[in-house]
Structures are given as structure tokens and as C-alpha cells.
Amino acid sequence: MMERNQIDRVPKGTAPREREKDKTNESPAFREAVVYFRDRPGLHRLFCALKEKYRSLGALGGRVRLTDLTSEEKTDLAGFLRKDFSGVNEVTLKVADLFTALEKTKFHHFSLEEIFYGYWDEEMLSKKEERVRAQEERERFFASIIRELPPPAACWLQDTLERKENAYKILISRHEQDREKLSRDLRVVGQALVKLPGMAGAGTQLALFASQLTSDPHYFDQHRPARQLLLHALSHYFNVEKPNSTFAEAELLYRAGLFNPEINNYTICFGLLGQQRGTHLHPGWAGFFQEEETLQLSLENLNRIEQIVSPTGVVYVVENPAVFSALVDRWRWGRGRGAASEYDFAHKLAENDFTIPVPSLVCANGQINLATLVLLEKVVATGAVLYYSGDFDPEGLLIADRLKDRFGEALHLWRYSLEDYAKTVSERRLTDGRLKQLERLKNETLRQVGRELLKRGYAGYQELLLEDLWRDLKEFMERCL
Secondary structure: OOOHHHHHOOOOOOOHHHHHHOHHHOOHHHHHHHHHHHOOHHHHHHHHHHHHHHHHHOOOOOEEEEOOOOHHHHHHHHHHHOOOOOOOOOEEEEHHHHHHHHHOOOOOOOOHHHHHHHHHOOOOOOHHHHHHHHHHHHHHHHHHHHHHOOHHHHHHHHHHHHHOOOOHHHHHHHHHHHHHHHHHHHHHHHHHHHOOHHHHOOOEEHHHHHHHHHOOOOOOOOOOHHHHHHHHHHHHHOOOOOOOOHHHHHHHHHHOOEEOOOOOOEEEEEOOEEEOOOOOEOHHHHHHHHOOOOEEEEHHHHHOOOEEEOOOOEEEEEOOHHHHHHHHHHHHHHHHHHHHOOOOHHHHHHOOOOOOOOOEEEEOOOOOOHHHHHHHHHHHHOOOEEEEEOOEOHHHHHHHHHHHHHHHHHEEEOOOOHHHHHHHEEEEEOOHHHHHHHHHOOOHHHHHHHHHHHHHOEEEOHHHHHHHHHHHHHHHHHHHO
């Protein structure tokens, strides 16, 4: 005759998923066994350790270790394993010994694995199985979004996930933390890529663009998670590296026709003319030009200008405001109105005749910001040539190096010989940390100056070249008159 327990119990060795199907058929004897172990708090940590072991191995095996045993745990362990634990504070148990101990109890008809599963009353997954399920769920999540995104965004997201680059780490992390918000951000970025104002030759403030997409003008603010997704998407869209600085971010956004109207993002110039769309000369620029006044321009001002023209075809760019002001003043009061008075500025400007003997200068104001860079790019686009002069210190040489790398043959290094450096050497010694930056120089002319700078260890400043810079400018303008 078949014993009752052979009919009621789940066969030993049955996998957790298979056992789950039979939970409705659990016998009273099985429920009694589970209750027995659940009613003994001193065994709870043992079952917790078994759970971690199962998650690690995908099965019950190996050893489990319990430390800082309480008196209650010692009592309940002793009752189950039939050993004396009164003199120990920690114990390492073989899982195989737990199987054996169970066989010696009245619950010997059930396996330890069955008791373990009943104790937790939940589906047991190993860490490997959890990773597989998480991967499958993640793939379903992103696949559903990709199907809804417009082509540019779908391509970006697909490439990012397949290559595990670009915004991949951000996507995976946010999927674990806030997938609902991630889903919304991805859809907003998808809309952004198909509505970039720069692709239509226009531009708008980033806050206005965000509000048009989401009704929230701060959606792409600096510390909002959607901003990083937008930047990654734009870097993929334009096939460039992800920006690694605030300036590079602003530059990438501007390329897409988006900008922040920061008050400090401005540039100063002299002797340049701005044209609006078509051939219409901007009256504001024309007024400053005619009055021979310096013009301060914001990024928003520049965005409204299609072309920037230098009457001479040459633009002198200097790093320091003091040098810029001195050169402008010398021209205005030394070579300016007196030499050019015979020219009817108003008439020539009205006729779009830019053959007027006025030098073009730009001030980098100690650093090349985005407004200055946009100005220079618009000037170079009309065929003008740049001459750049700056300080002889690591930071100044790196500015010149970046500009030379960006504009190539359209930019000439102005007064960067070793003799020029010798004229400017100050008493300000450079630190080793600053000098180390010279290793980043690419241009050979600047590298040569950098080696001399490293040898001497002292900075040189552009202000001490003022007479040479003025002489160069004056000689060039005399040829134009």
C-alpha cells in the first residue's frame, strides 16, 4: 500500500518553478512542516543564509556561516541539528548536513529544498536568473520606446544600446531608478531631434524650446537629467564627441540652434559689419561702425546675424581687453578720422560698399567664449583671415593652439616668435602644475615657444608687445589706404 506522504508531497529535487505549479496541492503534512520552521525565530537567519546561497548557486549547496549567535538561535539550531551550540558564537554549516538533519526529523518525507521553498513562499531565482530576467525586461522596455521614437532618435537609442556607448550607462542606471521618467525624457528628446531650429537655419533660447516641447522651460536646465540625454543625442546626431565642459555643451547646443542668453556670454569687436538675412546691413552694426565705436555683442545678437564682414578681409584678435582698447584708441585718435575722413562712410554703407579703411579687431577677453567663437566663425565664413595674439603663459598658448587647430589656414599666429616672448618675460614664475599643461600643445610654433617657456619658467604678457602689435596693424592699414 502506498504511504500517505508519497502521495501528498512534492517529489524531491523538483525545481522551484515546477514546485510553484503544485502549491495549490500542498498537503496538511507539508504545511505543518513549513509552520514548524517558521515558528522558530532562531532558524530565520539560517533560512536567510540559505536564500543567499540559492541566489548565488542556483541550488542549495555549499556552506553557510552564521556569526554572533543569540541564545534563541543556539537553542533552535540545537533542536534541529541535534548538536550542542551553547559554547560557540559562530558556526559554519554544510548544507548537506542540513539535508541529513531533516531526514532524522518527523518531516523526513520532505526535502530541504521543498521546506526552503515553502518557508519563503515565493518564486526563487538565482542571481543569474535575475540578471537574465532584468535584461529581458530592459530589452522589452527600450524596444517599445524605440518603436515610438522618430527615426533620428530611434537610431540614436538603438546604436547606444547595441554599442554600449554614448548614454548607455545613464540609460541603464535610470532604467533601474525611474523608468517612468526615463520613458518621458526619451520621448521628449525624440521630439527635440526632429524640431531642432538650427536645421532650419534658425535659433531660439533653450528655455523657450523646452517649453514648446513640454510646457516646462527648465526641462533641459543644467542639472536636469533630460539635459544629459539631449546632449548625448545631439552628439550622435552631429557625429561628434560628447561635450566635456560647459563651453563645449554650449557650442553643441548652438550648433543645434539652441542657446542660453547668458549676460556674461558676450564678445567685443571693432570695425566689423553685420548683415541680416539677404544683403540687408544691420543698422545697429552700421551705426557703431560709422561712429568708430566698439560693439559689445551677446550670443543672441549674433544669432540674428547671417554674415559678418571685415572691410579689409583681415581681423586682428587679441586676448586682453587692455591691448584691444589701446589698439582701438590709437587707431581712432592717431590714424582714424584724419586718414579716413575723405571717405563718405554713410554713402558707402548704404551702397553695401565695404571697401572702407577701418581695421577689424576682436577682443577675446581672456578666454574664447562661445559668443567670440561664433563671431569668428561667421567672419571666416565670408573669406576673412584671422591674426591672433595672446599671452605667453600655458593658458594663453593653449587658447592660441585651440584656435589654430579649429581654423587651420584661416588663422595666423601673430607675434609668437621666441624673440617676441623674450620681450614680454615677466617676474611671475609659473608653477609646475601650470607648466605641465604645455604638454597638450599641438602646433609646432607654439610647442617651440612652450619649450622656451618651460626652460625659463616665467610668463610673458601681451601688454608688453603693444608697440609691435600697433606697428603691425598700422603698416597693414597704410597698405589698405
